[in-house]
Amino acid sequence: MKMSNLYAPTSKEAPSDAVLASHALLIRGGFIAQVASGLYNLLPLGKMVLNNIETIIKEELGHIGAQEVELSFVTPAELWGESGRIEKFGKELLRFKDRKDNLFVLGPTHEEMMVNLIRNKVTSYKQLPLHLYQIKTKFRDEARPRFGLMRGREFVMQDGYSFHQSYEDLDHEFDAVEASYKKILDRLELSYRVVEADSGAIGGSGSKELMVLADSGEDTLVVCSSCEYGANIEAATRAKSSIDKSQSSIKLQKVHTPNIKTIDELSTYFKTTPGRIVKTVAKKIIFDDNEEIVLFFLRGDDTLQESKALNAVGGLDIVDVDEDELKAKELSVGFMGPMGELKIRMIVDNDLMSETDMICGANEVDYHYKGMDMSIFKTDVYADIIEVKEGDKCPKCGGVLGYKKGIEVGHIFKLGTTYSKALKAEFLNSNGQSEFFIMGTYGMGVSRLIAAIIEQHHDEKGMIWTKQSAPFVVNIMVSNIKNQEQLNFAEQLYKFCQKNGINVLLDDTKERFGYKMKNAELIGFPYTVIIGKELQNGCVQLLRRESLQKTDIKKEEIFDYLLKEI
């Protein structure tokens, strides 16, 4: 490819609405162009990078026996009715009707379609396991698309679905996909972490996310500094805290605490640590057909993790409660607690189990109890509902936990029979009995990976592509194309690269040296061979994008040098 033919409109200035480096650089480098909110056109350079990533994914998934298919982007709404997700997905599903007035949905993910593809066709355990995947445009009408390719409404995803006759077999495939996904990220030279994820309302027996580490990431991860443990903050756990519990014989006692409401005020007043105070958090939980106020109890120095809280009660949504609603339940802010005849559902954090000598609200203005014993609760109200803090102890090794930010580029999920049941997809086992398929689902955000790579590989001058993702690995730059000697040598090297399978671009534009250099740095070719004034001394220069170091190389040696280096 010659630069003079390449459609890559670059610009010096960043678009005013780009916040993330990846977003700004992709636009400045002429990789993408925005169409509307969350919709982007991929230009030649962007498409090349996407192709490169897809090639790696296909190679790696091929190694574990997954087969590529391509399902229709337009999907019949009936299927979404069968699984019940037409309601659950809500407005995120883009619906429309065809000329015959049939309702359709643009596919946001393809569980239903994939189950439909194999049901009544895969009918025997002898045909299992089966892993089918596709790399395909998805559409989700997100409430708030943002950050360029990071969170678009239309995006490219690799989505795989596996079918099994046993959970052991699913576990096997799950591990194989994890290994395969890690290989893909390794080849893209990304630094990442595999973390435990919230399985959410769908349930299932396990779910992991692959997180590319970047400060700009939208997810908060809890990671251990001394072992491999990592989890999304929505799913992270910790070792039980070791609060000193020396005294246990103190009797329950009501204490006048005039206008003392906050955990800080209470710990000062009682001369104790926040960890010995029971914090009461009231939330409204939305269910399918009703809503309910629930009290959550946790240590004063902990905070409620809303996803965990929601999972603990099995609701759809968790929202704040206003003071009037609390008063209607005879609760008052600052003095709420578990004591008394409250007809309210209560959930207690695991960490409080079997504690004694705690302080809690008395459900009476200006009063608290001390000497409270947690044994008043039955064990079935306990759940893990706290948000792990930095500095907490690792549940695996006891090491120190800290936060990191991550970009979710992959999610693997043991689905079980959720969809096969809903869509009545069965096979006959070796005893001739009918069983639902046990499924796994695996997704990787291909277009998001473009952004993720840049978030991890860029500097103030531009993008820094890795060899496997770069649109072109070598850029041959002719300093002055009016110089016939330079041009001739460049053409010679260009042809040599092409013949030897090196992905090469020849910058034969009429621009001046400075312009070409800035452009090469912006686009981020891993290597640029500068053919310029040093040629008269028999030398060319090799610029490495990552270090920005220029090395003089004898012109007759550059050929072998490139072959060796790339």
Add this chain to the structure above:
RNA sequence: CGGGGUGUAGCUCAGUAUGGUUAGAGUACCUGGUUUGGGACCAGGGGGCCGAAGGUUCGAGUCCUUUCACCCCGACCA
């Protein structure tokens, strides 16, 4: 869906508080010339329904009403 912000040349933005020549700059683009190792210089040139609709006024980019789009924070996100 709540809160905030912005729409003027391809791009980045002035101009709008206080209405008044033909709406500006930088950059990009075209032509000619000079330059040629870090986004060059000189001269000339093209490019605007001032987001859209309605209104007030002798007169609207500027004031009023409605509306649309885009961005940010939050909620949401298999």
